[in-house]
Every structure is written in C-alpha cells, then in structure tokens.
Amino acid sequence: MATSRVTQKSVLTKFRSNIIGMIHLLANPGTPGFQGSVQGIIARAEREAQIYKMAGVDSVLIENMHDIPYQHSCDVGPEVVSMMTSAAVRVRKAFDSGPVGVQILAGANNQALAVALATGLDYIRAEGFVFSHVADEGLMHACAGPLLRYRRHIGAENVAVFTDIKKKHSAHSITADVDIMETARAAQFFRSDGVIVTGTSTGAAVSTTELNDVQKAVSIPVLVGSGVTIQNYQEYKSATGLIIGSYFKKGHHWSEEIDETVLADFMDMVRSHEQ
DSSP states (O other): OOOOHHHHOEEEEEEEEEEEEEEOOOTTTTSOOSSSHHHHHHHHHHHHHHHHHHHHHHEEEETTSOOOOOOGGGGGGGGHEEEEEHHHHHHHOOSSSSSSSEEETTOOOHHHHHHHHTTTOOEESSSSSSEEEEEETEEEOOOOOHHHHHHHHHHHHHEEEEESSOOEEEEEEGGSSSSSSHHHEEEEHTTTTTEEESSSSOOOOHHHHHHHHHHHHHOOEEEOSOOOTTTTTHHHTTSSSEEEGGBBBGGGOSSBBBBBBHHHHHHHHHTTOOO
16 A cells, blocks of 8 residues: 555654643634623643643644534635644644644635645544545545645645544445445545544544554554553554544533643653653
C-alpha cells in the first residue's frame, strides 16, 4: 500500500498512546448558540490550550462542537472559517509543546485544511473520507479524491489527514455489507494518514473488538475517537492516539469547561504506565 510523506513524517509519536485533548470552541457567529463575544470564544480556546499544555497532554484538536445544529460542508460560512482561523492562531501559540489539529463540522474538510495551512497546524480530522453514510446533517459522500487533490493544490502536504471510519452520530446501513476492517483498508489505500474508530455517539466507548480488528487490518496509525476514561484506558492504550473531550470536562459533558482535577488525575495515571 502506498503511504504519503505525511505518514512517514510521524505527526504523532508512538512511545505510548498520544493523548489528544479536545478544544470545543464556543458557538461561532451566525450559529444559534452564539453568545455575542468573539473575543470570548478565542480567550476560552487559548485558556484550554494552556491548561492542556500544563497537564502534559501530547496534542490538542480544535473543533466547532458548539455550532449545533451543524451545516453540511459546502454551507459552512466564511464567518466560521475566519473564527476557526483566529482561534487556531492563538491555540498554536499557547500549545507549542506538540501537534495541533482542527476539525470543522460538518464534513468541512477542505476548510479545515485551509485553516491548518494558514495557521501552521499539523493535522485535520476528516469526516466521510471513504464510503457514503447518513449523518445528522444528511447524506455525506466520500471525499478522499477531491480532498487530497485540494491538499496538493494548496501546498498543504505537510498537514496530516486523520479520517473517521464508520463514524459516530451516523447510520451506516448503506454500507452494511462493508465491515469496519474493509473500510479501514479502503482508507489506507486512499492514502489516509491514520484512521479514527469511534463509538456510536460523543462520549460512547469504542468496541475493543473493532479496535483490535482495525489495528490488524492496516499499517497506518489507528486512533480512538470517543469514550476513553481513566477506568478503561488500559483497553485502548495500544492505539496510536486517544482523542478525549467529554471525560476531561466538568461532569464529563462535552459542553462544559475542563475539569483540571480530572485531567491531572488522568495524566498522572498515563505517566504511571510509562514507568
């Protein structure tokens, strides 16, 4: 299987599972939840980046999670892209100890690549890379061909593209005859830099059987995209990266601010496994 230069660059190290902390931006201008303060959005993102850095998290991932209900890729407006760019600049400066990534919901992968290029980020999280599925926002089609051509076109080949497979908050009945292993192989064949396995929804645990199957099926990085806690870390630590949002928040709810005690306890536990 062909691999891209980005994979060979190894954005995420593999001395242990990379812990990736989610930065859920407050609702952007134009969305129903916007509270009227552009600077408030950026300030909270910067503060969370600093908290994650102090805790020793390996990487952070910026996402417009509060923009509910999400719009499909081509309907994501310039006001969202502009805000994501402004936040990314501040987060990149605050979190200078490891890789920083970005995801723009829903399925706005080209926009995420442009933000990453403009702000010096290391990777994006992309939805709908291979095979079609029905998401909350409607039918989402595969985008690997156009996305990687766009990456080449704008000169962003140093930005890794990590791709969800059989992703959460989606129905996969139209690809029910294609299992998660074959989906992962297809993503690798289409030059994904890493695949992300998730549970059924935000905060839902990943099937360890599916994780193990995907790890056996591909040679590219495999990341866990939901449901990791201090209690189940052992089950997932073989993954290249663990993307954690809800568990690090107060009450373990994605919409809340970071619970620094929970975060510190988790990272202490992770470090204890290195000894």
